[in-house]
Structure formats: structure tokens, C-alpha cells
Amino acid sequence: MIHLGELLYTEDQNLFQKIAGKSGFEVLNEIPDMLEKFQSFLTFSTKRNSDIVCQGIDLKDNMKIVDVGGGSGGLAIDLAKKYPEKKFAVYEVEPVVPMTRKNIEKHGLTEQVEVIPGSFFEAIPAGFDCILLKHIVHDWPAHRATTILKNCRSVLNPGNRVLIVDTVFDRADKRYKRATLQDIYVFCYNNGKERTLDEFKEILGESGFRIESVTNAREDDIIEAIAI
Ligand SMILES: C[S@@+](CC[C@H](N)C(=O)[O-])C[C@H]1O[C@@H](n2cnc3c(N)ncnc32)[C@H](O)[C@@H]1O
Incomplete structure (x- = not known):
């Protein structure tokens, strides 16, 4: 039997790793039916908060924006509609790419939103002046989140931005209970965690x-970080 508490003290071990020897996302990528259900759930949950997240995201003078781990493209599609003059890309693992392409086609946005296959642990595509990371950083423990962020930094110029959409964990915040449940969920999946502002400062630094x-967007926060 696996005891959740035991996992808390083992770096890079979680339920999926113990059972299948890989992360929750890697397991999902191998089961097409489950992957499709998971992405449909993400599309649904993204829609729920998308008006307020979209409103809170100010793309300023950025012209080429990549949504890293952008799922089936919900956020990029909404932003493409808000900013018709800007170009977008969704960067996703190969098994998710057909779902993302189909969704972007459905919205008639193939000219404005491209889909790029790849892994954020290997590299981030170059040529973008703003990177979006929505519900990505909280999926991973610090050393893996730092790999993603360093890969982002390596393709940005000083002054370019990453916009992280996650909840900033704060015991005094009324969203604390919900964030705690989410903290357990992301921990079981990939050893992820919800982070306090100081923890974000640390991995970003x-x-x-x-x-x-930091801009509040209902159940999320938008953390604007500048490449130094
Ligand atoms: C929690 S979901 C967030 C999706 C989307 N950003 C949203 O907010 O709806 C995490 C996403 O990361 C993607 N992902 C996982 N591992 C990845 C990797 N190594 N490279 C790129 N994307 C990855 C998953 O396929 C999934 O769509």
C-alpha cells in the first residue's frame, strides 16, 4: 500500500511514478481515450475562468506570444480574438497536438495561431517575445519547474516577459481551501505544488x-515576470 505521507519526503516520487514508473502526464499521453477526456476537462475548466484571465492579461507591445503547455488552445484562442493584430502559438506534447489543431481550426484561427509540438523539458521554441504558462508551474516540483523556466529564459531577450497563471498560495486568502485541494491534486499527479509568492520569487530568481x-484573476493569479 502507498501512503501519501511517505511520498511527501521523496523527491520526484509520486503515485504514478511508484505504480507506472513515469509522471501522471506521461501515463496520460499513452492512453488516447483518457488523454482526450483530460483535455476536454481542461477546455471546460479553462472556459470557466477564461473571461477574467483574458481580461487580466495585458500583452502590451508583445507581438509574438507562445502558450507553453497550452492544452487544446483555449487561452491562445481567446487572446487571439482579443488581440487580432498579434500572432500566437501553442506548444504541446505530440499526442495532444491533433486536438489543439482541431480546436483552432474550429475557431477559424489557423492563420493567427500555430501549433508547435515538443517538450518544455527539452526546449522552448524561439522567436517569441512573451511566454504564457497557465497551470504549468504548479504541476511540477521546484527542480523541474526551474528547468521549464530556465528553458523559457534561454529563448527570451532581457525585458521580455513570462506570464504565469497559477494561484499564489496564501493562508490569509479566502481561496486558501480551494488552493489546498489543488495542492494535493497536483502533488499526486506529478509531484507539483501550489506556491507562495516567496516560492515563486525563488524559482523565478x-x-x-x-x-x-501580480494580478488577481478570480481563482487564479497572473504573475508577470521580466527576463533580466
Ligand atoms: C494542467 S494542464 C494546463 C493546460 C492549459 N495551459 C490550461 O490551462 O488549460 C498541463 C498541460 O501541460 C502539458 N504538458 C505536460 N508535459 C509537457 C511537456 N513536457 N511539454 C509540453 N507540454 C506538456 C499537458 O499536455 C497539459 O496540456
């Missing part, structure tokens, strides 16, 4: 970013 602002 280590990866070559400084926090410029």
Missing part, C-alpha cells in the same frame, strides 16, 4: 527573472 506584478 534562480531562472533569471524578477517579478514585476
Whole structure:
């Protein structure tokens, strides 16, 4: 039997790793039916908060934006509609790409939103001046989140931005209970965690970013970090 508490003290071990020898996402990628259900759930949950997240995201003078781990493209599609003059890309693992392409086609946005296959642990595509990471950083423990952020930093110029959409964990916040449940969920899946502002500062600082602002977006927060 696996005891959740035992997992808390083992780096890079979680339920999926113990049972299948790989992370929750890697397991999902191998089961097409489950992957489709998971992405449909993400599309649904993204829609729920998308108006407020979209409203809170100010793309300023950024012209080429990549949504890293963008799922079936919900956020990129909404932002493409808000900013018709800007170009977008969704970067996703190969098994998810057909679902993302289909969704973007459905919205008639293939000219404005491209889909790029690949893994954020290997590299991030170059040529973008803003990177979105929605519900990505909280999926991973610090050393893996730092790998993603350092890969982001390596393709940005100083002054370019990453916009992280996650909940900033704060015991005094009324969203604390919900964030705690989410913390357990992401921990079981990939050894992820919800982070306090200080924890975000730490992993962002280590990866070559400084926090410029934090904007509340209902159950999420948008952390604007500048490449230094
Ligand atoms: C929690 S979901 C968030 C999806 C989307 N950003 C949203 O908010 O709806 C995490 C996403 O990361 C993607 N992902 C997992 N591992 C990845 C990797 N190594 N490279 C790129 N994307 C990855 C998954 O396929 C999934 O779509």
C-alpha cells in the first residue's frame, strides 16, 4: 500500500511514478481515450475562468506570444480574438497536438495561431517575445519547474516577459481551501505544488527573472515576470 505521507519526503516520487514508473502526464499521453477526456476537462475548466484571465492579461507591445503547455488552445484562442493584430502559438506534447489543431481550426484561427509540438523539458521554441504558462508551474516540483523556466529564459531577450497563471498560495486568502485541494491534486499527479509568492520569487530568481506584478484573476493569479 502507498501512503501519501511517505511520498511527501521523496523527491520526484509520486503515485504514478511508484505504480507506472513515469509522471501522471506521461501515463496520460499513452492512453488516447483518457488523454482526450483530460483535455476536454481542461477546455471546460479553462472556459470557466477564461473571461477574467483574458481580461487580466495585458500583452502590451508583445507581438509574438507562445502558450507553453497550452492544452487544446483555449487561452491562445481567446487572446487571439482579443488581440487580432498579434500572432500566437501553442506548444504541446505530440499526442495532444491533433486536438489543439482541431480546436483552432474550429475557431477559424489557423492563420493567427500555430501549433508547435515538443517538450518544455527539452526546449522552448524561439522567436517569441512573451511566454504564457497557465497551470504549468504548479504541476511540477521546484527542480523541474526551474528547468521549464530556465528553458523559457534561454529563448527570451532581457525585458521580455513570462506570464504565469497559477494561484499564489496564501493562508490569509479566502481561496486558501480551494488552493489546498489543488495542492494535493497536483502533488499526486506529478509531484507539483501550489506556491507562495516567496516560492515563486525563488524559482523565478534562480531562472533569471524578477517579478514585476501580480494580478488577481478570480481563482487564479497572473504573475508577470521580466527576463533580466
Ligand atoms: C494542467 S494542464 C494546463 C493546460 C492549459 N495551459 C490550461 O490551462 O488549460 C498541463 C498541460 O501541460 C502539458 N504538458 C505536460 N508535459 C509537457 C511537456 N513536457 N511539454 C509540453 N507540454 C506538456 C499537458 O499536455 C497539459 O496540456
